Amino acid sequence: MINEIVVISGKGGTGKTSLTASIIPFFEDLVIADCDVDAPDLNILIKGEIVKERDFIGFQRPVIDYEKCTYCGLCHTSCNFNAISDDIIINNSACEGCKVCEYVCPEGAITMHDSVIGKIYHRKTIFGPMIDARLIPGEESSGKLVAEVRKLARDIAYKENRKMIIIDGSPGIACNVISAITGVSKAIIVTEPTISGLHDLKKVVHLVKMFSVEAKVIINKYDLSLNKAKEIKEYLELMEIEVVLELPFDVEVVNSISNLQIPSTTNIEFFSSKKWFDFIEYLRN
Ligand code: SF4
Ligand code: SF4
DSSP: OOEEEEEEESSTTSSHHHHHHHHGGGOSSEEEEEOOTTSOOHHHHHOOEEEEEEEEEEEEEEEEOTTTOOOOOHHHHHOTTOOBOTTOOBOTTTOOOOOHHHHHOTTOOEEEEEEEEEEEEEEEETTEEEEEEEEOTTOOOHHHHHHHHHHHHHHHHHHTTOOEEEEEEEESSSHHHHHHHTTOSEEEEEEOSSHHHHHHHHHHHHHHHHTTOOEEEEEETGGGOHHHHHHHHHHHHHTTOOEEEEEOOOHHHHHHHHTTOOGGGTTOGGGGSHHHHHHHHHHHO
């Protein structure tokens, strides 16, 4: 069985991606999956080389043949997503590809066509193969693209007999996050000791509980507000979720990221501490 570990956060800017990158060098036999398809920046630190890329067809969208259209307005009134204006122009960003307009059009003027919503990349890295993807700005269905990234990562893991997949998930609680956590072995939630950190942590904890995912929390830069860190720990105790790590703020982490280096591969003390190695052991088993 493949050990799939996802790193998520309720909000952006908690250090999720730099922590994901810091975990990666401690494992062999792994596949890396960047499922943060809106902002896939794990590769900035991992520095993988593209070996293959392809378009991702998210769904089909309607195209109107105006030679056949009689402007009866039926498609406009039938679209539940208000994606067709009263002068019969399709708004692609509102369209959900449900095909109702094609079905109702009495003139056969509407046909559905493949729509590219993003790009998928296969990379070679010094840590193992990596799959990442980028959603075209303004496109939706990022959940589908995340599902595809995870499927490709699993295919590689099975084919190359790799035992582990490390997933960098998206921040937030939208469908792309649900897609990234579904069926994983463990979720690591990264938070920070701020008001918004706690607020968004609550939402993501609710999500992992709802999907019955085994989850533990890392409080990053915990010493920037000991009071808020305490509040986070009290909340997590109530929710019966363990704080697996508390990382202190370290300017060397910031420097390593600015220099495009994975923090755990520099000589930052924390990453050679017992606490860190216990955490790595937890992920391994
Ligand atoms: S339903 Fe068909 S014919 Fe009527 S307005 Fe829409 S595209 Fe034109
Ligand atoms: S496919 Fe569905 S959502 Fe898109 S324009 Fe047609 S009716 Fe509206």
